[in-house]
Amino acid sequence: MLNTAKRLILPLITASALIALPSFADEASGSKDPLNGQLPLQELRNFTEIFERIRTSYVEEIDDTTLLQYAIDGMLTSLDPHSAYLQPEDFSDLQENTTGKFGGLGIEVGQQDGLILVVTPIDETPAQKAGIKAGDLIVSLDGEAVMGMSLNDAVERMRGEPGTDITLEVRRKNEKELLTFTLTRAEIKVASVRTEKMNGDIGYVRITQFQENTGGELAQAIEDWQSQGKLNGVILDLRNNPGGVLDAAVEVVDSFISQGLIVYTKGRNPNAELSYSATQHTPAGSIPTVVLINGGSASASEIVAGALQDHQRAVIVGTQSFGKGSVQSVLPITEDRAVKLTTARYFTPNGRSIQAQGIRPDIWVEQSEVKSSEQRFYKEADLPGHLSNPTDAEEVTEGSEKAPEIVSELLKRDFQLYEAHTLLRGVSILSPRPES
Structure with missing residues (x-):
């Protein structure tokens, strides 16, 4: 089985927040509730005792700096899978992620x-x-x-x-x-946005991850297609997109809706509570849209899919998304070190938390290979002496069938995309046409 595709970078969703640090208690003895702002002295004594035992008795010598780093790592990784201590190399990787280099x-x-x-x-x-x-x-x-x-x-x-x-x-x-x-x-x-114009005047947009310039690139692609002529629909492919910058996800949704809430966050600290709403700049207007998701669609991808689903602005196609509904704040400690800490949960416009739930598609489509049937069907036009069609300008002769519309190689090898494309073709066929 194919596991979730992964770029050679580690994307995450970020938002700024300030964290209030508890104060040290000046108590002679006893433990205090950590929620009241005082640290339990007995647990601090236990920590220092264990620290000293490791320094003096562990089978191999470990310097104090390394031991303290291990302690910080353990403290953060025990909270949840996304909180971490970013040492210089990790911090550099994070910066590479947001720039895409x-x-x-x-x-x-x-x-x-x-x-x-x-x-x-x-x-x-x-x-x-x-x-x-x-x-x-x-x-x-x-x-x-x-x-x-x-x-x-x-x-x-x-x-x-x-x-x-x-x-x-x-x-x-x-x-x-x-x-x-x-x-x-x-x-x-890394190109955050890849585009292709498909048959039927349908635009395909693949977002591999959400970078700082993703929203602008998407809006530009839609505007370019519209300037070239008719655009019957847009397929927004977020499969195997592990997330990225929150602001970029908001900008992507903003390209499809002109008003209303996009996403909001809730956390313990007031600075972690944010909300984002749409603006009037909506390049996609009311163009029919399908969003593709799968188990590799996480974080910022789920913000986009959830918002467009709640606003009934797009049909979500594919399989259930990953279910990462938490916000990580990157808090610099020094110039090259930082703490990545989970500070809030995000919610879709209708108040849904998708943490450990994910976005369920409107139309469930598993991935498979598109295969055409080899079976040959005979038609009336193949029969010797068949009557001609009086309304057809050109009589169809034996063996002369009109060639079907050319299907791109992308559609041939991607069943989920094929289904999304077929859905939008159906919508465009049924849409009102101007009178001749």
Whole structure:
């Protein structure tokens, strides 16, 4: 089975907040309720005692700085899966995420049967230029087998300083032998928004993650399509989109609705309570819209899907989303260290919390491959001596069938997208037409 596709970066949803720190109690003894602003002295004594025992008795010597970092890590990771202590490398990764730049190969990857599956190579990157193709299975990295290696470990090995080399062994369908590629890492700038104009005048927008410029790129794509002529619908593909910048998600929703609440957050600290509403700038207007989601759609993706669903502005198609309904605030501690802390939950316009629930699609469609039937059906026009059609300008002769409309390669290999496209074609066919 294909696991959730993952970019070679770690997106998260961010919002600013100030956290009130509890004050130390000047008490001689006894424990106090931590909610009243005083720290329990007995637990502090226990901590210092355990700290000293580790320093003096652990099988290997550990310096005090490392032990304190471990303590901070444990304190944060015990809260929830998304709170963490960001040391210099992690903090740098976070900054790379919001700008969409990193050093690597330029491939979107997942995991399949213990191997690393290439979901898609990013255009104009070392992987794409070398000939890596979607569907390739990476067998080894620099001679080390990936079988048994976690997806995160494989991702970290493929990332690196621009200019350094890495050798990949790849298993490709219909190839008897493994293929070997030596790639030179480069600075990769991830395109947050990818677009394609499909047949039937339907625009396809793939958002891979929410970056600072995502909203503007989406609005520009819609405006460009409209300036070129008729636009019958928009497919917004948020599958395997793990989230990103909250403001970008708000801007995306704002492109489809002109009024009303988009999302709001609730937390213990007043500074964590925010709300976002639509503006009058709505490039998509009332254009019929379908949003594609799956189990890899998380966080900011769910904000978009939930808001458009609550406003009945789009039909949500696919499978149930991930269910991450919490907000993480990045609180800098020093110039290169920070705390990523869960400070609030977000809610859709109708007050739904999707934490551990996810967005359920309006139309449930599992992913599969689009296959056409090979069966041949005979028609009246194939029968010898058939009557001609008096209303047809050109008589259909034997074996001369009108060619069906060309379907893009994207639709041929993506059943969920095919269904979304078919839905919008139906809407455009049934929409009122101007009188001739």
